[in-house]
Amino acid sequence: MMILETQNLEYSYPDGTKAIDNVSIQIPAGEKISFVGKNGSGKSTLFLLLNGTFKPKKGKVLLGGQEISYSSSGLLDLRKRVGIVFQNSDDQIIAPTVYQDIAFGPSNLNYKREEIDKIVNKMLDYFGLQSLKDKPPHHLSGGQKKRVAIAGVLAMDPDVIILDEPLSNLDPVGADEILDILNELNHSGKTIIISTHDVDLAYKWSDRVYLMSGGKLIDEGSPKNVFSNEEQVRNASLKSPVILDFYHELEKRWLATGGQQPKDIPELVQLLHKIDLMRVDVGPDTRVGECVNLGVLYRDYSKDGIYEAVNSRVLCKNDDGTAVVEVNRRVLKPGIICVYNMESYDKDEYAQIVSEYDINFIGAMGKRSKERAEEEGIEIVCNSGVIDKSILNALTGNRCLILTSQGMVEHTSKRIRDYIKKSGIRLSFHPVGKSAAEIEENTKKRDEVSNSDVIKNEPPADIYDHGVDDEETCG
């Protein structure tokens, strides 16, 4: 179902600047959408047309298939269903305290006082703002203001949340927190639309990308399709995502499987060729093409390492009694990822999980779980890009624990399961703690809905192969 549509939309400012020129879009409900385009390409103007702040000179805006009405009741209804978060939070935050600002929207909808109090407190909890509720918003940091602005919009419980450059001026951790929130809201069914110049973000985060230039829509589609047209991206004065540039350099050098479009670093890592060449001493009778069993070797293959070099094929023999072999490797110590719901934190249970799974990498996602972890004196080594970093760490034999809460628990579990399924890598994944069964159940339900197979949850094992040939294939 299309939640928002525009048909041949046109808009000019009073000074004659044509900011939107014949734009027709169809936005499916429940997706994560990015509008990308250089400064002045018309993104903000389009957003203001989508929530009825501006009335088009020509064309239509449709919400849920119905043309929007510009009457005051029509606009009130539209703004309840389509919330907008401005680029500059100071344009949005107007009340004397954080509490009053978040209460502003629900008050305009004539909710009862108790109802408003309930909604505002829910938002303050959700966004980790309780301790700031009586502060004047202009005394807050940029990241805090952004959370207040989003909370104010979310307090109206809109179906669609539009955010103009939501991550601009935020530090990397603050940006990651906002992204976590947007992912969680999307996971709960909301359509999220952002504008950004950050092609890396649009490429990695979105389900669908709209490319704008000079007030026109010049392309739309999956991020992989839109960003595969390098010339068009350049013509729109944007750059290719860094991960694609890097991948193409590896591809040219035959260091990665060609013809792919990795979306993030874990996907890129999966495409790297896993050939290891080593120079080793061999006996006089060893011939080219034969396999030698090298057992556990030094350096990467030392006893502390995660790999064991098994039957390795001799590629060439040297006069000095050495040979170059292509090492076939096997992971000795499997990486694992556990996910723990901080909502049901229990000190003893937590300590037991850390010990049982021999955890050596702990990451926290989302404001609430980070705060809870801090209160409990848990030492976090990663608080940004946690899912990707945990996957990468697990791939190198580490035993990772992701602390998170609320809807993020399922989102995290689903992303890891999807990665395991797509990559074919046998990483071990465990929802852990009291709510583990519930996480498992909900993730499975979501998997069923999205028609994907559920990967069987395997217990920690002693030896996993690493997706390369096993011993039988050689010799």
Ligand SMILES: Nc1ncnc2c1ncn2[C@@H]1O[C@H](COP(=O)(O)OP(=O)(O)OP(=O)(O)O)[C@@H](O)[C@H]1O
């Ligand atoms: N109030 C205004 N009066 C006249 N022209 C305007 C006004 N606001 C924006 N414009 C013009 O409309 C065009 C589109 O601007 P808009 O702000 O929508 O672009 P944008 O893609 O959001 O840019 P940015 O990425 O810099 O936020 C630009 O040419 C801009 O100069």
